[in-house]
Amino acid sequence: MSDSTNKVLKIGLPKGSLQDSTLELFAKAGFHFSVSSRSYFPSIDDDEIQAILIRAQEMAKYIESGAFDVGLTGKDWIIETGAKVVEVADLIYSKASMRPVRWVLAVPEKSDIQSVKDLEGKHIATEVVNITKNYLQKNNVSAEVEFSWGATEVKPPDLADAIVEVTETGNSLRANKLRIVETILESNTKLIANEAAWNDPWKREKIENLAMLLEGAIVATGKVGLKFNIKEENLKSIVDKIPSLRNPTIAHLVETGWVAVESIVDEKQVRRLIPDLKRAGAEGIFEYEINKLIY
Ligand SMILES: Nc1ncnc2c1ncn2[C@@H]1O[C@H](COP(=O)(O)OP(=O)(O)OP(=O)(O)O)[C@@H](O)[C@H]1O
Ligand SMILES: O=P(O)(O)OC[C@H]1O[C@H](OP(=O)(O)OP(=O)(O)O)[C@H](O)[C@@H]1O
Ligand SMILES: [Mg+2]
Incomplete structure (x- = not known):
């Protein structure tokens, strides 16, 4: 049964098809698990979380019973088992892609x-x-x-x-x-919670924080940050020509007439974007990875 006095969140991670993509997503969200072979209890760098690996088919039932407070499984298995759980967040990723x-x-x-x-x-x-x-x-x-x-x-x-x-x-x-x-x-992956755990203020906040970070990690997938300097007089031509730079952040540099431009773009566009920017007069262009994007 879930223990609301104990400040530990028990989380069920799906073993099988969703295991690798789930652990990768948690790493982007800031939670690093280490799974040793044959062990079903991954360790994690957060003392307030206890993790267990369990089959996706069984997840919803164990969460309904309170064996775990929260977990991830497919919508398919929630429907198939008919388990009564709180559906906290839709996390659209599968084994191989970010699609249902x-x-x-x-x-x-x-x-x-x-x-x-x-x-x-x-x-x-x-x-x-x-x-x-x-x-x-x-x-x-x-x-x-x-x-x-x-x-x-x-x-x-x-x-x-x-x-x-x-x-x-x-x-x-x-x-x-x-x-x-x-x-x-x-069907897509869902973050689901036990009802009692969801009604426990400490657990609720911990689960909501987790959901926010996981969702942020999903939104950031396939996106990168791009920053460069450009003469102000060339700025308009760039923003008009390059649609992915529609809402960039623009800051004035100490050197008059120059601005620094920063924007989040699809990683796929970068191979076109960087040469275009360079030709349009941009300098000091750099690209960086982003883990989370929360609007
Ligand atoms: N490429 C995929 N193939 C199968 N299931 C997937 C895939 N991507 C996401 N899923 C989801 O993962 C869950 C499948 O877990 P389940 O435990 O049923 O089987 P499995 O992980 O494929 O294990 P096994 O290899 O033993 O069949 C379902 O919720 C399913 O929707
Ligand atoms: O459309 P695809 O990308 O090919 O993915 C779907 C396949 O993956 C899963 O197999 P799994 O590895 O779970 O083996 P299983 O059939 O033994 O469950 C699922 O059962 C399908 O066979
Ligand atoms: Mg299978």
Whole structure:
């Protein structure tokens, strides 16, 4: 049970697909975990946090029961398990990207199945049995749904007619010659909390701080800072020509007629931006990484 007198926040980190991206995000947010092999208790450089690695499927249930105060898992597993938890923040990142994942109905490329209606009487394999059964019910289709322990993409056509499976890059579906019929659910990572922990003032503040820093780290992903000096007379041409510099901070230099310009830009734009700036007369251009961006 969660202990509100104890000034420790118990946090569940997802083991599996989300583990590496989660630990990277926490590092950007300012929390450094070290995970030794086979240990499920990462240590962290914050005495007020105790961490445990646990499967994403089980996270929401353990948070509902109060075994942990807060944790990260996918929206998919919160829905599938039906656990009652406080959804503190949407953190849009997955295993490989900063995008949500999709649970899709997929069939072999050559299958006759073209829509959910064609599933009548068919056999579907999935890790998310409840979500799939609900989806079939909503569509008034009666089909057999069988729980799959994983490696679900290999099952059609011999072991199942269709699957409901999570996809991010689409590589696994392509590799197994499967075609998406429909998206059933879009899912992203969420920071969730136990209700009692959320109502405890100390824990609430600690969780809210964590959410703010994690969100800041997500917003900063793919962005860099850019700073340079330029003659004031050249400033307008730059701001007009380079849309990503729309709202830069501008400071006057001691040398009259010169200004320092600072802006946050997409990292991808920098390879165009720096040569453009240089040609427009900018000097002392430098780029720096940013960990967090909080508006
Ligand atoms: N590329 C991805 N593949 C699978 N799940 C992903 C991916 N990106 C994000 N997720 C999310 O991670 C969670 C998956 O965790 P889960 O414990 O079900 O499986 P897993 O981490 O893939 O473990 P295993 O390798 O044992 O299947 C889900 O919430 C899912 O939405
Ligand atoms: O669209 P993609 O980027 O290819 O990602 C989706 C794949 O990743 C996951 O597999 P996982 O590694 O969890 O193995 P599993 O199938 O055994 O669960 C998921 O189950 C898909 O197979
Ligand atoms: Mg998996």
